[in-house]
Amino acid sequence: MGVDYYGMSQEWSESDLIGIIESVFERNEMFVHSVKDIVEDILLNKSIEEILKEENKETEDSIKRKTTSCSVQVSILNELVFFDLQKVKEMTSTQKEYTISCLLNRGEREVKGNINVLNPNSKEDVTRYTASTHGTIAKAKKIINEKN
Structure with missing residues (x-):
């Protein structure tokens, strides 16, 4: 599926999109990245690696907060x-x-x-x-x- 947003285009397959969303669910007990945020990231032409890197950073921050005594x-x-x-x-x-x-x-x-x-x-x-x-x-x- 091609995404064209303000003149930028990126080819994303359905499996790419599903893979990103599944990865977010698998990595978090809490759903840190909402589907809306993921779609916005895709529309801003971010790569899968960039999206998952941001997701991992948010997960690390939430883990740190959870472990504060x-x-x-x-x-x-x-x-x-x-x-x-x-x-x-x-x-x-x-x-x-x-x-x-x-x-x-x-x-x-x-x-x-x-x-x-x-x-x-x-x-x-x-x-x-x-x-x-x-x-x-x-x-x-x-x-x-x-x-x-």
Whole structure:
């Protein structure tokens, strides 16, 4: 099937198009590239290799986000002074834990423990909830500064 878009043309076979779409589905649990995006890429005369390279980059980024621990996520919020926001200060502990657990897609107890260790007077187990440890804070700062 020939595609002619604003004077550009590229010969794409039906199997090429199906192969791209199948590859996207196979490589991701989440469908990162929508069919619309793939069609736009094809119309912009991108090669199969370019489309799949972009797809792989997006997959690597999503895998990295998925593997960030709850302690690092809470530490990032702390480094970004999220807990100093007036609206957050006005919340009860339960509201805060629930809201942040929804935001981070984590369990409330895990979030609670990591928030509690940010308080130096807390009796929370810092070996289990590590948001306040130097290593976790360093990871959080690295992520914050990563795209500079």
